[in-house]
Amino acid sequence: MAESDMRLEHSGHEPDSQSDWVTGLHPMDVLLRGERLPHIWCQGCGLGTALTTFIGALQWLEKNQNWDLDKVSVVSGIGCTGRIAGYIRLDSFHTTHGRAIPFATGLKLVNSELKVVVISGDGDIAGIGGNHFIHAARRNLDITVICVNNFNYGMTGGQSGPTTPHGARTVTAQYGNFEHPFNLPYLAAAGGASFVARWTVLHARRLEWTLREAMMHSGFSFVEIIAPCSTSYARWNLEGRGLDPQKLGRRGLEVMKHYQQVGKIGHDTHPKDAAIKVNEKGEINAIVEGVFLNEPKPEFRAAIKHKTQIAKERWSAAKKVLDARLKLPGRNDVVERTEVQLGGFGGQGIMSAGRIIGQAATLYDKIEACFTQSYGPEARGGAAGSQVVVAGEPIHHPHLIAPTSAIIMSQEAYVKYVPNLTSNGTLLIDDGLVTLPEDHRQDLKTYGIPATQIAEELGNARAANSAMLGFWAAIVGAVSQAAMRQSLADSVPPKTLEVNLKAFDVGFDKGVEVLK
Amino acid sequence: MKYWRQPLDRDRIQVPCGIIHIIEERCKGCGFCVEFCPRGVFVISKRTNPKGYHPPEITDSSQCADCGLCALLCPDFAIYVESSQMPAKDRDVTDE
Numbered sequence: 008m009a010e011s012d013m014r015l016e017h018s019g020h021e022p023d024s025q026s027d028w029v030t031g032l033h034p035m036d037v038l039l040r041g042e043r044l045p046h047i048w049c050q051g052c053g054l055g056t057a058l059t060t061f062i063g064a065l066q067w068l069e070k071n072q073n074w075d076l077d078k079v080s081v082v083s084g085i086g087c088t089g090r091i092a093g094y095i096r097l098d099s100f101h102t103t104h105g106r107a108i109p110f111a112t113g114l115k116l117v118n119s120e121l122k123v124v125v126i127s128g129d130g131d132i133a134g135i136g137g138n139h140f141i142h143a144a145r146r147n148l149d150i151t152v153i154c155v156n157n158f159n160y161g162m163t164g165g166q167s168g169p170t171t172p173h174g175a176r177t178v179t180a181q182y183g184n185f186e187h188p189f190n191l192p193y194l195a196a197a198g199g200a201s202f203v204a205r206w207t208v209l210h211a212r213r214l215e216w217t218l219r220e221a222m223m224h225s226g227f228s229f230v231e232i233i234a235p236c237s238t239s240y241a242r243w244n245l246e247g248r249g250l251d252p253q254k255l256g257r258r259g260l261e262v263m264k265h266y267q268q269v270g271k272i273g274h275d276t277h278p279k280d281a282a283i284k285v286n287e288k289g290e291i292n293a294i295v296e297g298v299f300l301n302e303p304k305p306e307f308r309a310a311i312k313h314k315t316q317i318a319k320e321r322w323s324a325a326k327k328v329l330d331a332r333l334k335l336p337g338r339n340d341v342v343e344r345t346e347v348q349l350g351g352f353g354g355q356g357i358m359s360a361g362r363i364i365g366q367a368a369t370l371y372d373k374i375e376a377c378f379t380q381s382y383g384p385e386a387r388g389g390a391a392g393s394q395v396v397v398a399g400e401p402i403h404h405p406h407l408i409a410p411t412s413a414i415i416m417s418q419e420a421y422v423k424y425v426p427n428l429t430s431n432g433t434l435l436i437d438d439g440l441v442t443l444p445e446d447h448r449q450d451l452k453t454y455g456i457p458a459t460q461i462a463e464e465l466g467n468a469r470a471a472n473s474a475m476l477g478f479w480a481a482i483v484g485a486v487s488q489a490a491m492r493q494s495l496a497d498s499v500p501p502k503t504l505e506v507n508l509k510a511f512d513v514g515f516d517k518g519v520e521v522l523k
Numbered sequence: 524m525k526y527w528r529q530p531l532d533r534d535r536i537q538v539p540c541g542i543i544h545i546i547e548e549r550c551k552g553c554g555f556c557v558e559f560c561p562r563g564v565f566v567i568s569k570r571t572n573p574k575g576y577h578p579p580e581i582t583d584s585s586q587c588a589d590c591g592l593c594a595l596l597c598p599d600f601a602i603y604v605e606s607s608q609m610p611a612k613d614r615d616v617t618d619e
Contacts, residue, residue, distance in 0.1 A: 030598075033546060033600045033601075033603050034550075034603050035600055035603075036600065039600065044549070044600070045549060045551075045599065046599070048598060049551075050551040050552060050553050050576070051551075051553040051554075051555075051598075052553075052598060053598070054598065055597070055598020055599055055600070056555070056595070056596050056597070056598045058595075058598075059595055059596075059597065059598070059600065060595060114597050208596075209559075209596075211592070211596050212592070212595060215595065239554075257552075257553065257554050259553050259555075260553055260554045260555060260558055263555060263558070263559070284572065345605040421595060
């Protein structure tokens with residue numbers, strides 16, 4: 008045996024000779040995994056009928072719509088209904104509890120050719136997977152969700168679930184369920200599904216027609232199938248008992264007869280009015296059935312495609328601008344690790360200034376830079392700080408270790424950041440906004456320019472950060488002047504470009520002056 | 524089971540006939556086919572299959588109108604219907 012075959016065997020994979028076992032006794036056996044039959048469903052359970060109608064719909068689509076059944080994939084969650092993925096002889100996926108729809112979403116997005124059908128129970132889709140259900144409906148992704156609703160958690164012994172009618176008895180609600188159930192078609196329609204239908208398994212022919220329609224529908228289609236749970240739910244409720252004690256052995260049949268009496272076909276009923284009604288004893292006394300909603304809407308993948316196209320166009324336009332930028336040779340001299348702390352209040356351009364330094368270093372000087380920021384929840388006026396590390400070698404720690412220079416543009420930032428500076432560090436302040444206290448650190452080289460005033464005189468107070476950047480570039484010199492100018496030109500809006508460059512030059516000149 | 528009136532197109536419509544196949548060892552005796560067959564073709568048999576359930580039995584196969592409801596409702600893939608070339612036996616009509 009080849010090594011790969013042995014590995015497959017140990018992983019529980021069945022050799023093809025076993026998994027392809029078709030019994031051939033029944034026309035539907037071609038779509039059933041013969042080695043797994045008979046199925047686990049109880050006598051009188053509606054799930055077998057639901058599977059029969061589903062296979063009937065698939066065979067019709069194969070015959071009349073030329074569907075390739077190799078391109079149909081069935082995804083199930085956990086529960087009695089979840090077993091369908093194991094019985095159907097298609098590419099199928101038995102997933103974790105409640106996560107059938109996320110798996111199906113991934114399947115559909117990665118391989119759009121597939122027709123993806125989710126078949127799972129009410130506990131799986133509306134209970135643990137309820138959130139996935141409404142969000143898939145909201146996106147209108149092209150999958151079909153078939154929810155077989157038997158009003159309780161059947162596999163675990165018949166506990167109350169999200170669809171158990173108010174007042175109905177279950178093993179965990181012996182005096183009647185005190186919760187109110189979901190109206191699943193209404194939930195799906197409110198979520199944004201574009202096809203919503205409901206049938207009981209008794210109306211098998213119409214159910215089959217609807218399943219065909221739902222699978223052909225482009226967009227999120229939801230079909231609720233009401234099925235008897237002959238062992239758990241029917242045991243405790245009136246509809247399963249019947250009047251004749253002789254028939255107690257066939258509860259599933261009694262429930263089906265009950266559906267025959269209470270089922271009312273009402274196509275195009277507003278899903279709000281499609282709630283399953285119960286009488287005071289908790290016995291179901293009205294089930295509205297039919298196709299409630301069939302409104303084509305833009306499908307999710309089409310919307311993604313549309314936006315991707317727009318993004319591509321924008322990017323090609325942006326790339327032209329980027330390619331047209333000034334090409335600088337980059338720096339060849341050794342650049343020590345330089346750490347800059349920028350501080351001020353929101354709106355001064357503290358973040359932009361940090362980014363401009365980083366871009367100048369990486370894009371134009373072709374050295375390394377790292378930029379982090381910290382700010383309050385306010386967009387304007389709150390305390391703001393950003394940190395930039397510039398170095399000639401790769402940066403292994405992105406945060407400041409020992410800040411060697413600081414650009415401080417508010418009194419608050421002075422109090423917060425100046426104590427952290429290394430001794431003999433360079434402190435640059437906006438004279439107009441920061442007043443040095445009496446106990447100012449004497450070990451620092453402190454320089455100041457009235458940046459805001461300079462910018463105001465030039466015509467735009469918001470260019471103050473440009474003046475500070477020019478000042479910093481001249482004094483600290485970790486990034487070249489040409490790189491800083493080009494990075495600044497990339498970052499500011501075209502209208503204010505002139506003012507910003509002027510402010511930068513004024514700041515730079517002042518820096519050169521101060522150093523003399 | 525009788526018609527309560529003479530269908531107007533009775534002489535033109537030929538009711539198709541089906542041949543019912545029951546895979547007895549798959550049956551779980553739920554009784555859906557017996558209850559919902561519109562022509563009452565099935566009864567529950569006295570004998571049991573290997574699982575101990577009473578499978579359905581066909582009383583008069585010529586009554587079958589090939590509607591396929593039994594095959595669609597059967598949860599255990601135990602019934603299927605093939606079309607027969609023969610017409611179904613007509614049912615009694617009250618006014619004849």
